[in-house]
Ligand code: ATP
């Protein structure tokens with residue numbers, strides 16, 4: 464299987480940055496393997512950050528290394544150590560995934576913000592460079608973020624494992640977070656969507672034949688609804704409400720529901736207009752093979768255990784990971800605007816559905832470090848002069864959350 468992105472090897476412009484980052488993380492995680500003590504209020508203090516000097520010749524605390532001297536900063540390290548424990552991240556696995564000899568891969572800048580994204584070779588972790596303002600937001604929300612995850616282990620909000628900064632002598636600071644990759648999966652993700660519930664500018668301008676499984680599609684490109692078994696559906700709506708309440712209270716907006724779709728069978732896929740993708744990805748045979756059948760039986764068995772899974776312990780399927788559903792093709796792209804304006808799918812639109820397909824879904828809420836600051840207020844005022852102000856992405860967090868939840872209520876529906 465072709466891996467996404469470009470491996471950062473010697474000569475890559477961010478090779479030194481990667482080395483520094485690996486040295487820094489090995490140092491931070493190694494320093495304190497597992498939580499030694501209870502969390503204290505003071506661990507959340509924004510002043511709780513530590514600079515360490517990494518001279519090339521090494522020091523008492525740090526190993527010698529190949530790149531120029533740099534400084535390394537850990538933000539609230541004790542809190543993140545506890546978060547990693549809460550998220551059941553084994554310290555040795557974590558260190559190996561990020562700092563092992565396999566290079567990180569740089570994803571070709573997926574967002575507009577200019578952030579860089581790096582993927583670990585095992586696909587489990589994503590490192591994203593962030594702005595100073597985003598660091599502030601994360602530190603500010605850290606106490607309620609921690610509380611939120613201690614309450615709701617099914618939360619769909621991005622899992623953060625660390626927040627750091629690298630500064631080469633005489634160079635720029637690079638701040639970054641380590642987070643979970645939502646699409647770390649045994650299954651190939653055939654389609655991905657970044658959904659906000661707003662319509663303005665929410666389409667990718669690409670001819671169909673340039674769209675493949677690495678393209679991140681947007682709201683107006685979505686022509687499915689996802690039918691979930693009723694207990695999954697209820698759990699999803701409940702959790703989205705809790706997560707949005709949390710984000711609203713933190714005055715966050717501009718987040719997305721990132722959805723990855725794996726199509727389990729291809730007999731209906733032509734009806735769904737999907738055959739080119741599946742054929743191109745060379746996965747056609749896998750639909751017949753034994754591994755796939757095993758996966759199906761596994762899912763079936765898990766489905767029967769649903770009640771225990773939702774209430775309980777270490778499920779192999781979690782909300783947002785391995786979630787079985789049926790994708791139903793709904794409306795053509797050109798119909799979508801109208802459907803958004805009518806406030807959702809009417810009964811009539813439902814009956815027009817053509818073709819359904821068993822899918823496995825991966826989803827979560829990403830890009831949660833933008834607060835409704837002065838720049839977003841100006842963006843809102845400016846764009847409202849041009850288009851309907853409810854269709855644009857920059858709106859007040861309360862409105863944002865309402866529109867987001869309404870949208871999710873329209874694209875996910877309950878099994879009849
Ligand atoms: P912008 O602010 O312009 O939206 P950004 O640079 O803040 O962009 P994000 O929105 O965080 O970037 O992410 C951009 C894309 O990267 C997403 O649409 C998704 O394809 C991918 N991505 C981001 N976070 C994750 C994650 N945790 N797991 C998998 N993919 C992710």
Ligand code: CA
Nearest residue numbers: 574717719830
């Ligand atoms: Ca985004």
Ligand code: CA
Nearest residue numbers: 574576830833
């Ligand atoms: Ca962003």
